[in-house]
Amino acid sequence: MDEYRAREVLRRSRQKIDGIDRDILDLITSRIALAREIAEAKEVLGMEILDPERELQIIERTRKIARENGIDENKLTELMKILMDLSKTEQKEMLRRQ
Numbered sequence: 153m154d155e156y157r158a159r160e161v162l163r164r165s166r167q168k169i170d171g172i173d174r175d176i177l178d179l180i181t182s183r184i185a186l187a188r189e190i191a192e193a194k195e196v197l198g199m200e201i202l203d204p205e206r207e208l209q210i211i212e213r214t215r216k217i218a219r220e221n222g223i224d225e226n227k228l229t230e231l232m233k234i235l236m237d238l239s240k241t242e243q244k245e246m247l248r249r250q
C-alpha cells in the first residue's frame with residue numbers, strides 16, 4: 153500500500169467509524185428507552201429492577217458472540233455490563249421521579 157492509498161484508507165475508514173459510532177449511540181438510546189418501559193412494567197408487576205437471571209443470560213450471549221468473533225470476552229462483557237448499569241441507573245431515576 154503506498155502513502156496516498158494509506159491516507160485514503162485512513163480517511164474513509166474513519167468516516168465509516170463515525171457512522172458506526174452514531175448508530176451505536178442511537179441503539180444505546182433505544183435500549184435505554186426500552187429499559188424505562190420495562191421499569192414501568194416491573195413496577196406494576198411488583199418486580200425488582202435487578203434481574204440477575206436475565207443479566208446472566210445477556211452476559212452468556214455476549215461471551216458467545218465475543219468467542220465467535222475473536223473479541224476479548226472480558227472486555228466485551230465489561231461493555232455490556234456498563235450498558236446494563238446505564239439501564240438500571242435510568243430505571244431507578246425514572247421510578248424516583250414518579
Ligand SMILES: O=C(O)C(=O)C[C@]1(C(=O)O)C=C[C@@H](O)C=C1
Pocket residue numbers: 187190191201202203204206207210235236237239240
Ligand atoms: O430485562 C430487564 O428486566 C431489564 O430491566 C433490562 C436490563 C438490561 O439492561 O438489559 C436491566 C436490568 C436487569 O437487571 C436486567 C436487564
